[in-house]
Amino acid sequence: MQSVSGGDVEVASRYTVRSVARAIRLMEIVADGPPDGQSLSDLARALGTSKSTTLALARTLATSGLLRDTRPGPRYTLGTALIRLGDIARNQLPIGSLCRPLLVEMADLTKMTARVAICDGGFPVFIERVDGPGSVRFHTPLGQREVPYASAAGKAILATMSEAEIRALCGQTGLQARTAHTITDVDSLLDNLALARSHGFAVDDEEDAEGIFCVGATFFGYDGSCAGAVSVTGIKGDLPAWRMNELGQTVRRYADRVSEILGGARYSDRAGAIEARP
Amino acid sequence: MQSVSGGDVEVASRYTVRSVARAIRLMEIVADGPPDGQSLSDLARALGTSKSTTLALARTLATSGLLRDTRPGPRYTLGTALIRLGDIARNQLPIGSLCRPLLVEMADLTKMTARVAICDGGFPVFIERVDGPGSVRFHTPLGQREVPYASAAGKAILATMSEAEIRALCGQTGLQARTAHTITDVDSLLDNLALARSHGFAVDDEEDAEGIFCVGATFFGYDGSCAGAVSVTGIKGDLPAWRMNELGQTVRRYADRVSEILGGARYSDRAGAIEARP
DNA sequence: TCATACGTTCGGTACAGCCGAACATTCTGG
DNA sequence: CCAGAATGTTCGGCTGTACCGAACGTATGA
Numbered sequence: 001m002q003s004v005s006g007g008d009v010e011v012a013s014r015y016t017v018r019s020v021a022r023a024i025r026l027m028e029i030v031a032d033g034p035p036d037g038q039s040l041s042d043l044a045r046a047l048g049t050s051k052s053t054t055l056a057l058a059r060t061l062a063t064s065g066l067l068r069d070t071r072p073g074p075r076y077t078l079g080t081a082l083i084r085l086g087d088i089a090r091n092q093l094p095i096g097s098l099c100r101p102l103l104v105e106m107a108d109l110t111k112m113t114a115r116v117a118i119c120d121g122g123f124p125v126f127i128e129r130v131d132g133p134g135s136v137r138f139h140t141p142l143g144q145r146e147v148p149y150a151s152a153a154g155k156a157i158l159a160t161m162s163e164a165e166i167r168a169l170c171g172q173t174g175l176q177a178r179t180a181h182t183i184t185d186v187d188s189l190l191d192n193l194a195l196a197r198s199h200g201f202a203v204d205d206e207e208d209a210e211g212i213f214c215v216g217a218t219f220f221g222y223d224g225s226c227a228g229a230v231s232v233t234g235i236k237g238d239l240p241a242w243r244m245n246e247l248g249q250t251v252r253r254y255a256d257r258v259s260e261i262l263g264g265a266r267y268s269d270r271a272g273a274i275e276a277r278p
Numbered sequence: 279m280q281s282v283s284g285g286d287v288e289v290a291s292r293y294t295v296r297s298v299a300r301a302i303r304l305m306e307i308v309a310d311g312p313p314d315g316q317s318l319s320d321l322a323r324a325l326g327t328s329k330s331t332t333l334a335l336a337r338t339l340a341t342s343g344l345l346r347d348t349r350p351g352p353r354y355t356l357g358t359a360l361i362r363l364g365d366i367a368r369n370q371l372p373i374g375s376l377c378r379p380l381l382v383e384m385a386d387l388t389k390m391t392a393r394v395a396i397c398d399g400g401f402p403v404f405i406e407r408v409d410g411p412g413s414v415r416f417h418t419p420l421g422q423r424e425v426p427y428a429s430a431a432g433k434a435i436l437a438t439m440s441e442a443e444i445r446a447l448c449g450q451t452g453l454q455a456r457t458a459h460t461i462t463d464v465d466s467l468l469d470n471l472a473l474a475r476s477h478g479f480a481v482d483d484e485e486d487a488e489g490i491f492c493v494g495a496t497f498f499g500y501d502g503s504c505a506g507a508v509s510v511t512g513i514k515g516d517l518p519a520w521r522m523n524e525l526g527q528t529v530r531r532y533a534d535r536v537s538e539i540l541g542g543a544r545y546s547d548r549a550g551a552i553e554a555r556p
Numbered sequence: 557t558c559a560t561a562c563g564t565t566c567g568g569t570a571c572a573g574c575c576g577a578a579c580a581t582t583c584t585g586g
Numbered sequence: 587c588c589a590g591a592a593t594g595t596t597c598g599g600c601t602g603t604a605c606c607g608a609a610c611g612t613a614t615g616a
Contacts, residue, residue, distance in 0.1 A: 012598085018572065019604065020301040020338045029343075031366045040563065051605050060298045064306075078367035080396075083421030088363015089356035091482075101415060108411040118358075125358050132586095133386040137379060143362030235429075241562075251453050267498045292566085295604065297573065318594065328575050333595075350582095353594090562613070572604075582593065 022047065023057045027066060037070055037077040086143070093118065095228060096127050098261050103230070106254050107132035110247065112234040114142070116258075117153040119228050119255035120145060122161065124154040135182050138212065138233060149189055150178050151215030153229035155202035159193045160218055162225040166190065181206040200267055201248035202229075203254075211236050215247050222263035230255050263272055291515040300325065301335045305344060308354055315348055315355040364421070371396065373506060374405050376539050381508070384532050385410035388525065390512040391418070394536075395494075397506050398423060400433040400439065400447050415488065416511060427467055428456050430494030431507035433480035437471045438496055438504040444468065459484040478545055479526035479533075480507075488513050492525050495533035500541035508533050 029046045030038060038046075044054040058076055061067040063079030090096035099116045108131040114132065117124035123145045131137060146156035148169065158166055167186060175184045179220040183189045196202035204214040218233030234252060238245065256266040308316060308322045316324075322332040336354055339345040342482060377394045385392040387410040392410065395402035401423045408416060425446065426432030434524035436444055453462045461467045476479035482492040483553030494509030510529060517525065534544040 005465040011369075015334050015337050016341065017297050017301070017334050017338045019295050019297050023295070023298040024299070024342045026338070031291070033365055035370045036298070051563075052565085052607080055607055056293050056295050056604075057298060059293050063294065063300070064299070064302045077370045078363060080371075080398070080405065080421045081404055082360065082363045082367040082392045084419065085305060085309055085356060085360045085421070086362075089358065089360040089364070092313045092315070092355045093358075094313075094436060100409065104409045104411060112395070119356070127358065127361055131378065131382045133382060141362065142294065143358045143360070143602090144366040148305065222470065235471060271313075278585080293564090297604085318593080329594080330596085331574055334573080460573080557616100559616080560614085563611090565610070566608090568606095570603105570605090572602095574601085574603105578596090579596070580594085581590105582609095584589100584591080586587100586589085 002016040002086055005249060008091045019057070021051075022049065025063055026054070026057050027061065027078065027082075030067060030078055032272065035072075037068075037074040037078070043076065056212060066080050068092070071228070089143075092126055093127055095262070096154075099128060099205075099230070099258060100130070102254055103128060103130040106130075106230070106232060106251070110232050110250065111139060112232040112235075113123070114230065114232050115153070116230045117146075117157075117228050119157050119226050122157065123148055124151060124157055124229065133238060138209075140233070143254055147173055147176075149173070149175055150182050150204065150208045152202045152204040152214035152233075153231040154216075155193060155196055155204065155230045156216040156218045156231070158189075159196045163190060166193070179206055179209050183207060197246060199245075200252045204243065204247070206236060213239070215244070215251050216250070218267065219255045219258035219262065220267075227262060228258075230258060284496055297335070300327065300331075301339060304332070304335050305339065305356065308345065308356055312352075312470060313355070315346075315352040315354045316507065321354065356548060365457055367413045368405055371405055372516075373536075373540070375510070377406060377536060378408070380532055380535060381406060381408040384408075384508070384529070385481070388510050388512075390510040391416060392508065392510050393418065393431070394508045395424075395435075395506050397435050397504050400435065401426055401445070402429060402507065404431070416487075418511070421548075425451055425454070427453055427510070428460050428482065428486045430480045430492035431484040431509040432494075433471060433482065434494040434496045434502055434507040434509070436467075437474045437480060441468060444471070456486050457484055457488050477523075477526060481522065481526070484514060491517070493522070493529050494528070495530045495541065497533045497536035497543065498545075499545055502543060505540060506536075508536060 007146055026043060027049055029043060040051060040055060042059065043058065044051045058067055062069050065079040068079040070077055084257065093120055095116065103114040103116060111132045111134060113129065115126050115129045117126045125145055126140065126142050127144060130138055146154060148158050166244045170186050175186065177184050183192060201215055201217040206213060212233060213236045214233045216230050218226050218227045218229045221227035230251060254268065259266050304321060304325055307321060318329060318333060318336065321336065322329045325332055336345055340347050343357040346355045347353065348355055353532045372393065373396055373497040379390040381394060388411045389412065391407060393404050393407045398489050403423055404418065407418055407420060424432060426436050448464050455462050461470060471491040479493055484491060488512060491514045492509050492511045494507045496504050496507045499505035508529060530545065537544050
């Protein structure tokens with residue numbers, strides 16, 4: 001039951017359905033596995049169940065299209081029904097459907113990859129991505145909780161929080177170096193965030209991936225809380241340093257337009273309130 | 279989905295897990311429901327199970343992020359984990375990740391919405407969509423099996439099949455009118471497909487939605503079979519009729535580039551073989 | 557040729573999933 | 587302001603199903 005070992009824990013709460021939890025873990029295993037799929041035996045081993053049980057789960061998922069049975073060959077990959085559900089999920093998030101035209105515009109204008117993240121308990125979760133014309137494709141997964149301290153969107157979100165909240169959040173996750181430029185010290189991060197606050201946008205200067213930079217700015221919901229952030233991503237060498245501020249203002253402007261659509265206050269109208277927080 | 283009768287049937291095959299099947303149906307119900315979610319009682323009614331059972335299922339899905347518990351308020355919507363899984367699913371389809379840059383280019387060049395569909399047993403399933411700059415956003419769901427006879431991508435796929443196969447497929451689905459322009463008669467459809475075959479691209483002229491047109495062309499996998507189709511979608515009035523052919527050639531060219539990437543033959547090299555089929 | 561992997565089928569049994577009843581809580585309308 | 591009906595939640599207990607292990611046929615490689 002309560003195996004505390006490294007892997008996922010079997011949380012056998014009374015109000016949870018075991019076979020469903022297993023089926024979900026099965027999908028996660030397929031998702032994290034190689035793109036060309038895994039065999040049934042592989043899945044059974046990874047899931048820790050017998051082959052027959054795994055087969056029953058996989059069959060059930062496959063008949064609904066959540067898994068895809070690519071026979072012959074390695075076997076199971078994720079199915080097209082997940083594309084459908086993911087697409088609908090993005091539309092059910094109000095922000096997703098509202099932002100898409102703005103992202104297209106922003107990607108077209110900046111020739112960079114534009115993204116939008118929602119704020120999930122202080123963590124950024126990117127829910128939409130639009131590649132700019134001719135832009136290089138980056139490895140930018142959607143729908144995942146990212147660490148907040150090493151991305152422009154994440155830092156923009158952090159910048160709306162109080163010092164205490166920021167310290168608490170960083171205490172949870174720790175500040176792990178992802179490149180040589182990652183800020184791994186809370187005080188430096190706070191300085192950096194103060195700068196972002198005064199500029200109205202946050203910059204990720206090769207802190208998440210070598211040679212890649214991002215610029216992000218937050219938008220606010222009707223209740224005044226930080227709802228998320230938009231950001232653009234590009235190759236460091238493509239943009240002269242003196243144009244960074246101009247780009248920041250552009251992103252800031254798009255974020256304000258999102259705020260307006262959501263019925264929230266623009267950043268400039270809030271700036272005082274944010275800086276006044278303890 | 280393919281619910282023939284009113285409600286889905288409880289297919290209790292030996293090799294299927296009931297609770298998992300129910301959980302999946304629960305997600306489908308949430309997906310097909312209103313964007314702002316449904317209450318637990320609504321879900322229980324729609325699923326035909328008791329509230330306690332539904333709660334256990336929903337809780338299990340929610341703890342994994344597949345469902346989102348938007349409290350307070352109507353309650354359950356699809357969760358961000360589905361965005362993640364859907365994104366990975368698109369990347370696990372080889373065509374998805376390969377086509378995206380081409381779609382961006384195509385959308386940028388034509389100023390229209392570009393899409394790519396894979397061929398799933400003769401039916402088109404759109405797996406990727408890139409909106410062009412300033413293009414109107416259409417209701418274009420991803421990951422769904424669409425009817426083949428009323429879309430450019432679908433007709434392009436049909437055009438690679440034999441008359442017997444086409445008749446069989448149309449017999450399955452029937453030819454239902456979606457607008458006043460939909461082709462509802464098999465012989466007319468065959469004529470239309472012959473035209474598409476000779477042109478190298480298929481046209482949907484307001485046959486799926488009033489005022490909307492599409493142009494699509496097929497690409498081929500390494501084994502020579504039809505792997506899918508790319509298409510562009512726009513507003514009928516925006517394009518003068520005499521430019522239709524030019525647009526078709528453009529789409530044809532992009533489809534050929536996909537074929538090359540997949541290691542398949544270009545359309546022109548196959549045309550003879552296709553027309554020679556019984 | 558054998559040996560070892562694979563996916564699949566099937567019985568039997570323990571236990572997990574399911575329902576219904578009863579609970580607290582919020583919403584609705586008179 | 588209160589009655590009534592909706593909601594979400596908890597719990598006991600029986601039923602039946604989800605699970606495992608063993609045995610099957612088949613594909614792959616030594």
